[in-house]
Amino acid sequence: MFEFTVNDNAYAVDVEPDTPLLWVLRDHLQLLGTKFGCGAGLCGACTVHLDGTATRSCVLPISAVADRRITTIEGLGGEHPVQQSWIDHSVPQCGYCQSGQIMSAVALLDGNPSPSETDIEQGMAGNICRCGTYPRIKAAIQSAAQAEYYSASHTSNETVGDDV
Amino acid sequence: MSVSRRGFIIGTATVGGGLWLGLSLRGDAPYPNAREGSFQPNAFLQITPSGEVIFQLPKSEMGQGIQTSLTTLLAEELDYEPADIIIEYAGVHKDFAAAGGSQLTGGSASIAVSWNPLREAGAAARAMLIAAAAGRWGVGVESCSTEPGVVLNSISGEKLGYGALAEEAKDFQHTAFELKEKSAYRWLGKSTPRLDRVAKSTGEARYGMDVQLPGMKTSVVIRPRQFGATLGSFNADTALKANGVEAIFAIHSGVAVVADTYWRARKAARLVDITWLDGPLANLDSEAILALQKTALKNESGHIAMERGDVALQQTRGERLESIYSAPYTHHSPMEPQNATAIVNGDNCEIWAPTQAPDISQAVAAHYTGITRSNIVVHALTLGGAFGRRGYVDFIGEVVAIAQQIPGTAVKLVWSREDDMQHDFYRPATMHGMTATLAENGKIDSWQHRLVSPSIVKGLGVSLASTILPEWVPTEMARAIGRKSGELFAGADPTTAEGAKVAYDIPNFAVEQILQDSGVPIGFWRSVGFSHNCFVAESFVDELAHAADQDPLKFRLAHLENAPRYQAVLKLAAEKSGWGNPRKGHFQGIAVVEPFDSFCAAVVEVSVVGNEYTVERVVNAVDCGFVLNPDIVAAQVESAVIYGLGAAMKPPITISGGAVQQSNFHDAPVLRMNESPVIETYIVQSDEDPTGIGEIGLPAVAPALANALFAATSKRLRKLPLVLG
Structure with a gap:
């Protein structure tokens, strides 16, 4: 057990x-x-x-x-700022990989609220999307990073999912 | 009330407010998924007494956005908010089948084949609702109009919701209707958000892999790695003792292991001791396939797929340019591995499956179970990617064969990634012999494209015949007819040859096809024949441009004077990319293609360090006729570029001992975010009827990349994937 x-x-x-x-x-x-x-x-x-x-x-x-x-x-609750950014950018195509993409993106932003483009590419390199939504994932992460939620010196080590 | 719905819509429609056309809908009730009491003027649309508007989506949503696009087509003419429509995957019904008789989603054809029927389905229903409202109010229909979901009475100012009119609308079956002018569109032509974006961002979207049924078991199949190998014997004594294992038995493709959960089935499968018997491909490997292709190219003559002028003249007209190109086997690897769920009970069968072809799925299930097609219900589901792979439903044959052994129990079949990688229907490996001559004026005088490929169409005859032929045709007879029809393509295959017939103005032109089948399973891979033929043709034309000492863009334009849509995409891509003026250290290549009646030009920009290159930027210009949703068009081009770049850059599928050598994403890598370029997409505005976009951005990317690498290094890469050094 x-x-x-x-x-x-x-x-x-x-x-x-x-x-x-x-x-x-x-x-x-x-x-x-x-x-x-x-x-x-x-x-x-x-x-x-x-x-x-x-x-x-x-x-x-x-x-x-x-x-x-x-x-x-x-x-994450469905209204997490990263999920909202995914929706705003119409990121998903087939959508199958997107749960994993979003979980990686949230972890990336939790550790680094203002990632550079290279930080995003490296942080997300472990997640494959065969529909090729990478440009929109990158844009969605950049938008989420600029959103109030992350820019307000979000330094907690708690998982975001616990906050919502 | 007894209103016959048979022969619905024998009225007429007008297009653009003048010309009256006959209708493409021929309703035949009962329709799948009909609700009690619904107003259902055709198979696609019903309005329930409580006012729900329900759309039967006739195509598979595999990421291409067809759910949003087709719903919007219907909604626009019905005049109903697309986001408020309840969308259900259509069951199997002949009204959902497009020209050719199948419900297959593919060939970037869904928009083109749905453009008229779905607009008509919506417009006809709207006209009936207006007629019903006018009847109730006692006014003429000219005094009525609609706003989304309601009919307005311009005299009294009254409004009636569609639901309130649904019952009376049944009495106005033959009401004439008009299609909207494009200028009146509320949603079409605009970047309305995808309807599935929320569910696919919250984890709530459900795929085949997520099917849950009471008492459901999970199964895996152990297949021979070698294509064509057969089961000798197996011993499952140890595996049967493992926790949760229910049954282990042989089926047509291997040995099935059924357990209470996936992990237990997968673990038990490793304990089954199996002896496979070698088949005819036991000694086949990639080198042997390549050697056979070379021999065929050298020694065989094939089917002339297209001929203009006299290419034999080129023997006598000065210097010939000759090149040999090749493309390897390529895997699909949608993110969701193949799977399906079924219950078989006596003479009945119910299937839940992520498939590009619910009707072919039904026919395949009929073959493996012996159950008549009308007793087989197929629930199509959202696809976790497909790219052509799920047009083949081998997994349906497996799941029904397994479920039939456990009558009345729901059984899910789950393939592993390794299963998926090693038992795909690959893009065929092809070889291409190109020859051309240039005239004195620097224009192409002759062009010959000799193509060695297997036939994709030949393998489709059986399943298509079994799907399309009426049920009274006995199964074996249908299969025999299918085999015969496949043989019609014994000499040529239009799918593997597509894209070879370039639009360039060349007086002496020929495409010759030599069919050669290695036995490796092959099939539709996103953009199919265009993916290899456009690589070859658009690379070769670049070679000719350089041989003529001309700019590759100007050279193409000079050969496309009578092809305005080609000219438009080429010029737009050139303008937006800054053709001829790349950033310092960047090099450009261009290509233009016409897959599936849409047009795409791409300019690829690369940087090179030693033998490593980076794709920096891809600028695309597309013309797919009238654009239903510009954002979805852009998303599909981005998608196709990345999918195409993966195949152009990454190691291919190789064969050894009749088996695929690769097994997972470590040895069959695909493009990742850190390797993806900046992608820009520009749309040529058009009033032509819409054509497809799902595959359109793919074929130009490999040749444009090869051409850019030539610009950077003066090395002409004629073999996919493109490797320097």
């Missing part, structure tokens, strides 16, 4: 210890916003926050998650 917190809710699941967090979220908790893309930590579609750090959930065994705090796309 593994106990952990997802989006401020406590969970306990009885699964094999090597079960990736991704499949616990999807198959056991029915939190379906986090996506399966490659199963090897290469594409970023499965990105969640583990104690505030962007993490590939498809290669993270549940045994490594015990007693830790996880935030998924659902935990």
